[in-house]
Amino acid sequence: MPVTIRDVARAAGVSITTVSRALNGYEDVGADTRRKVERVAAELKYRPSAIARSLVMNRTKTIGLLVSELTKEHSGHHFMFGVLYGIHDRLAELGYDLVLVSTTTARQRLVSYLTFCTERRLDGVIVMGIRMDDPYIQEVLDSGFPSVVIDVPLLSERCGYVMTDNVFGAKLAVRHLFAKGHRVIGFVNGHVQAAVSRERRCGYEEAMAECGLVGDPDWQFVSDFTERGGMEGCKTLLEKNPDMTAIFFASDLMAMGGLRHAQAVGLKVPSDLSVVGFDDIELSQYVTPSLSTIHQKRYEMGTVAADMLVGMLDQGKAPEGRLLSPQLFERQST
Amino acid sequence: MPVTIRDVARAAGVSITTVSRALNGYEDVGADTRRKVERVAAELKYRPSAIARSLVMNRTKTIGLLVSELTKEHSGHHFMFGVLYGIHDRLAELGYDLVLVSTTTARQRLVSYLTFCTERRLDGVIVMGIRMDDPYIQEVLDSGFPSVVIDVPLLSERCGYVMTDNVFGAKLAVRHLFAKGHRVIGFVNGHVQAAVSRERRCGYEEAMAECGLVGDPDWQFVSDFTERGGMEGCKTLLEKNPDMTAIFFASDLMAMGGLRHAQAVGLKVPSDLSVVGFDDIELSQYVTPSLSTIHQKRYEMGTVAADMLVGMLDQGKAPEGRLLSPQLFERQST
DNA sequence: CTGTTAGCGCCTTCAC
DNA sequence: GTGAAGGCGCTAACAG
Numbered sequence: 001m002p003v004t005i006r007d008v009a010r011a012a013g014v015s016i017t018t019v020s021r022a023l024n025g026y027e028d029v030g031a032d033t034r035r036k037v038e039r040v041a042a043e044l045k046y047r048p049s050a051i052a053r054s055l056v057m058n059r060t061k062t063i064g065l066l067v068s069e070l071t072k073e074h075s076g077h078h079f080m081f082g083v084l085y086g087i088h089d090r091l092a093e094l095g096y097d098l099v100l101v102s103t104t105t106a107r108q109r110l111v112s113y114l115t116f117c118t119e120r121r122l123d124g125v126i127v128m129g130i131r132m133d134d135p136y137i138q139e140v141l142d143s144g145f146p147s148v149v150i151d152v153p154l155l156s157e158r159c160g161y162v163m164t165d166n167v168f169g170a171k172l173a174v175r176h177l178f179a180k181g182h183r184v185i186g187f188v189n190g191h192v193q194a195a196v197s198r199e200r201r202c203g204y205e206e207a208m209a210e211c212g213l214v215g216d217p218d219w220q221f222v223s224d225f226t227e228r229g230g231m232e233g234c235k236t237l238l239e240k241n242p243d244m245t246a247i248f249f250a251s252d253l254m255a256m257g258g259l260r261h262a263q264a265v266g267l268k269v270p271s272d273l274s275v276v277g278f279d280d281i282e283l284s285q286y287v288t289p290s291l292s293t294i295h296q297k298r299y300e301m302g303t304v305a306a307d308m309l310v311g312m313l314d315q316g317k318a319p320e321g322r323l324l325s326p327q328l329f330e331r332q333s334t
Numbered sequence: 335m336p337v338t339i340r341d342v343a344r345a346a347g348v349s350i351t352t353v354s355r356a357l358n359g360y361e362d363v364g365a366d367t368r369r370k371v372e373r374v375a376a377e378l379k380y381r382p383s384a385i386a387r388s389l390v391m392n393r394t395k396t397i398g399l400l401v402s403e404l405t406k407e408h409s410g411h412h413f414m415f416g417v418l419y420g421i422h423d424r425l426a427e428l429g430y431d432l433v434l435v436s437t438t439t440a441r442q443r444l445v446s447y448l449t450f451c452t453e454r455r456l457d458g459v460i461v462m463g464i465r466m467d468d469p470y471i472q473e474v475l476d477s478g479f480p481s482v483v484i485d486v487p488l489l490s491e492r493c494g495y496v497m498t499d500n501v502f503g504a505k506l507a508v509r510h511l512f513a514k515g516h517r518v519i520g521f522v523n524g525h526v527q528a529a530v531s532r533e534r535r536c537g538y539e540e541a542m543a544e545c546g547l548v549g550d551p552d553w554q555f556v557s558d559f560t561e562r563g564g565m566e567g568c569k570t571l572l573e574k575n576p577d578m579t580a581i582f583f584a585s586d587l588m589a590m591g592g593l594r595h596a597q598a599v600g601l602k603v604p605s606d607l608s609v610v611g612f613d614d615i616e617l618s619q620y621v622t623p624s625l626s627t628i629h630q631k632r633y634e635m636g637t638v639a640a641d642m643l644v645g646m647l648d649q650g651k652a653p654e655g656r657l658l659s660p661q662l663f664e665r666q667s668t
Numbered sequence: 669c670t671g672t673t674a675g676c677g678c679c680t681t682c683a684c
Numbered sequence: 685g686t687g688a689a690g691g692c693g694c695t696a697a698c699a700g
Contacts, residue, residue, distance in 0.1 A: 002452065004693055015671045020695060030669060047452040051388045052693035056676050060385065062433070081415060088434050097454065099396070099433045100422050118336065118381040120431065256620065286590065288622040338677055349687045354679060364685055386677035390692050 003044045012040040023048065054121065062097040063309060064122040066113055066140065067129045078252070078281035079298060080129050083150060086302020087126055094310045096123070114139045124309045126150065131193040146312050146319075148305045152195045153321060158312070160319025162304045166196050169294040169326035170203025171210075173248045173276040176292070176328055178211045182246035182274060185213065188233035188258065190225040190250045197222075200250045200278065219244070223254055230257025238265075238273075245273060246334070252277035252284045252293055259287060259333065275333040289332035297324050337378045346374040357382070388455065396431040397643060398459040400447055402468060412586070412615035413632060414463050417484060420636020421460055428644045430457070448473045458643045460484065465527040480646050480653075482639045486529045487655060492646070494653025496638045500530050503628040503660035504537025505544075507582045507610040510626070510662055512545045516580035516608060519547065522567035522592065524559040524584045531556075534584045534612065553578070557588055564591025572599075572607075579607060580668070586611035586618045586627055593621060593667065609667040623666035631658050 009016045014033060022029045022037040029037075040046075054060045065087060067080065088098050101116055113136045117125055124146035130137045132152055141147060141159050149161040177185050187204045190197045201220070208215050218240045223229035230249055234257060237244055249255035255277030259269060267273045269289050277284055277293035284291035304322055311317035343350045348367060356363045356371040363371075374380075388394045399421060401414065422432050435450055447470045451459055458480035464471045466486055475481060475493050483495040511519050521538045524531040535554070542549050552574045557563035564583055568591060572578055583589035589611030593603060601607045603623050611618060611627035618625035638656055645651035 006693080016694080017672080017696085018670060021670090024695085028669060033669080047449060049389075049455060049693055050453045051385060051394060051455050052676090053695075054385045054676095055383075055389055055678095055693080056695050058676070077415065081411065088436060092436065097433050099431050102422060102426065115381060119384045121383060121385050283617060283620055286617055286621050339679095340677080350678080351680085351687060352685085355686085358679085362685060367685075383677055386692090387679075388692095389677080389694090390679050392692070 002049075003046050005046070005048065008037065008041050008044055008046050011044060012037050058121075060097075060121045060123055061095060062099055062120065062122055063091060064099050064101045064117055064120070064125040066101045066125050066127045066137065068102065068131070068134060068137075078283070079279055079296070082298025083128060083302040083305070086299040086304075087306045088302070089299075090303040090306035091310070094306065094314075096306075096310060101125070112136045112139055114143055114145070117145060123313055124148075126305050126309060127152075132195055133193050146309060148309045148319070150301060150305060155319065155321050158319060160308050160312070160321060162301050162308065162322040162324065163196070164296045164301070164326050165323040166199035166326075167203035167206065169278060169296075170200040170248070170250075171207040172326065172328040173278070173294055174204055174207035174211065176330065176334065177246040177248065177274060177276060178207075178213070180246070180274060180334055183213060184241060184244045184246070185219065186237040186241065186244050186247040187220045188230060188237065188247060188249045188254055189220065189222050190254070192222065194225070197250060204248060216241075223250075225251045225254060227253050227257040227260070230254025231261045232257070234258035234261040235265075238267075246275070247273065248276045248278075250278050252279040252281045252291060255291055255293070255333075256283065256287065259289075259291070270332065270334050277333075280329055284329075284331070292331045292334040293329055295327045295329045297326070300324060336383075337380050339380070339382065342371065342375050342378055342380045345378060346371050392455075394431075394455045394457055395429060396433055396454065396456055397425060398433050398435045398451055398454070398456040400435045400451075400459050400461045400464065400471065400474065402436065402464045402471075412617070413613055413630070416632025417462060417636040417639075420633040420638075421640045422636070423633075424637040424640035425644070428640065428648075430640075430644060435459075446470045446473055448477055448479070451479055457647055458482075460639050460643060461486075466529055467527050480643060482643045482653070484635060484639060489653065489655050492653065494642050494646070494655060496635050496642065496656040496658065497530070498630045498635070498660050499657040500533035500660075501537035501540065503612060503630075504534040504582070504584075505541040506660065506662040507612070507628055508538055508541035508545065510664065510668065511580040511582065511608060511610060512541075512547070514580070514608060514668055517547060518575060518578045518580070519553065520571040520575065520578050520581040521554045522564060522571065522581060522583045522588055523554065523556050524588070526556065528559070531584060538582060550575075557584075559585045559588060561587050561591040561594070564588025565595045566591070568592035568595040569599075572601075580609070581607065582610045582612075584612050586613040586615045586625060589625055589627070589667075590617065590621065593623075593625070604666065604668050611667075614663055618663075618665070626665045626668040627663055629661045629663045631660070634658060 005016050005019050009019045019037050022034045091098050126148050128150040144158050147159045151163045153161050189201050221233040221236050223233040255275050258275050262269050262273050277291050280293045280295035284293050339353050343353045353371050356368040425432050460482050462484040478492045481493045485497045487495050523535050555567040555570050557567040589609050592609050596603050596607050611625050614627045614629035618627050
């Protein structure tokens with residue numbers, strides 16, 4: 001039904017090839033021929049079929065965003081949205097489309113990510129919000145599909161990554177609490193399957209050591225990034241360590257749980273207990289007391305990931321590992 | 335490079351046609367032929383090219399999500415994410431892909447939505463977060479592109495819509511405040527370009543009349559859905575009407591601004607001033623005092639929109655207008 | 669400079 | 685039940 005290149009060729013009285021060349025900016029076309037073709041194409045409202053082009057060029061100019069747990073309610077959403085924006089905006093600038101690929105749906109649990117990507121002939125993928133132990137994701141990465149992973153340090157021939165410098169971020173948090181006079185500083189971490197958890201823990205321990213504080217295992221609690229988990233972590237740490245005056249949470253949502261617990265047991269924040277989160281989700285400005293936290297550059301993570309992937313695709317650049325510096329945002333909870 | 339249907343045919347010792355039929359579940363294929371083809375296809379890890387199929391079938395099984403203002407910071411995000419999830423999940427179940435189409439980027443400001451949709455040969459579009467007066471969007475809707483619009487009541491041959499029953503929602507809010515004993519109830523609305531604003535205003539005025547309250551124009555303020563705008567609206571209304579004891583805001587974010595202003599001028603919520611929002615964004619549970627609000631079924635709006643569009647596409651169903659009932663969530667601010 | 673000839677990978681009549 | 689053509693809309697050699 002739509003007007004094809006053939007229609008334009010006929011109307012302009014030239015061959016299909018010439019139309020193709022004229023419209024794609026090739027130099028070897030007569031100036032007036034080109035003008036005529038352009039005029040006719042415009043008059044006919046010709047829209048070249050990206051599908052047909054993809055078939056012959058063997059490139060779809062489309063990249064997939066692989067996300068797991070893209071469900072109604074999930075603790076990682078706050079973070080992922082920001083990244084999504086960055087990815088989308090930059091990809092659009094670079095002339096790439098973005099299709100969402102999630103694994104939450106019944107249908108997609110049957111077909112692997114890899115099948116999906118291959119069938120759609122995606123040029124590359126950006127992976128986000130996926131646990132390191134996800135069986136399907138490994139398949140994609142092993143397949144040599146050009147990819148960039150958010151928040152997991154995986155580097156190979158065709159796979160780069162971008163993440164926040166979590167070690168540094170955790171150090172910022174601990175140093176801040178130390179500077180505020182705290183000496184018994186707890187740490188509530190996220191689940192072990194997240195690479196960021198390892199790094200944040202590492203940063204916590206290193207910073208504690210730097211500050212000359214002994215690291216007691218009882219000062220740490222492994223949770224799951226949820227608010228409920230944060231409450232539990234806060235409760236446990238305070239019970240085990242009555243002298244604890246500050247806790248660093250590996251996510252804002254967990255810190256919210258911490259604030260809630262403190263309130264429940266009548267502890268004043270920040271005077272009785274100081275709290276630092278991680279992420280700087282929007283919520284953290286709004287709660288009372290507002291939450292001091294480590295800000296991650298979400299949007300920038302997205303643009304960097306998009307740039308890296310397209311660089312690999314269009315310019316054959318090598319994938320790399322990029323660390324973005326986080327920042328401490330001091331608010332009322334410390 | 336990837337294995338094609340021809341490779342499978344050769345390896346199975348049958349024709350391309352037979353492979354196609356066997357793999358696509360046609361009946362007129364010998365039982366053992368089918369088994370053999372399936373086995374060979376699996377062994378070779380054959381992945382049919384969605385691109386090639388699209389070209390010949392003239393259908394991409396891809397729908398576009400048109401969003402404007404998909405920027406780093408925007409007041410509508412909270413709402414749009416929920417809808418996005420619903421759309422994506424349902425579309426995946428139905429075998430459709432979702433590509434994001436936004437207009438924020440430099441490149442896309444040059445090409446209209448319509449051009450984009452046509453070139454990608456999208457099967458349909460879902461439109462969300464777009465002002466009614468957006469010049470480009472009209473182009474898409476006029477073009478007869480199968481579409482479903484979120485939050486704007488546009489109904490035509492190829493265009494349906496889904497939105498919350500905003501009139502009813504606003505009434506819920508006003509009735510609730512009335513039931514709490516308030517008689518001077520203000521209303522801070524969003525910008526006029528949003529269809530929902532008209533409806534919420536309508537619901538406010540009708541409910542006021544139902545309650546036997548005279549509607550003073552000074553009780554209303556037209557703002558812009560932002561927190562800052564909400565602050566301003568709250569301030570203005572209270573200055574003009576010192577006896578005002580309750581305000582209904584057309585969005586939670588504006589209500590946040592209201593809460594902030596109240597706090598700034600030393601008004602206690604809810605005793606001095608009661609506040610009701612609209613949307614039930616996540617924030618509203620976390621602020622202190624937590625915000626009473628009109629809950630919108632965001633995820634469901636997405637699934638309904640996806641169902642409607644695919645119904646039009648796959649079953650030739652007629653587009654329709656669907657209203658979803660909101661709910662009052664009573665919290666501490668009233 | 670421009671047209672002709674081949675496909676890209678797949679589905680679909682139409683014969684056998 | 686199966687295969688042989690033809691073509692979806694476009695680009696890419698290769699000739700002239």
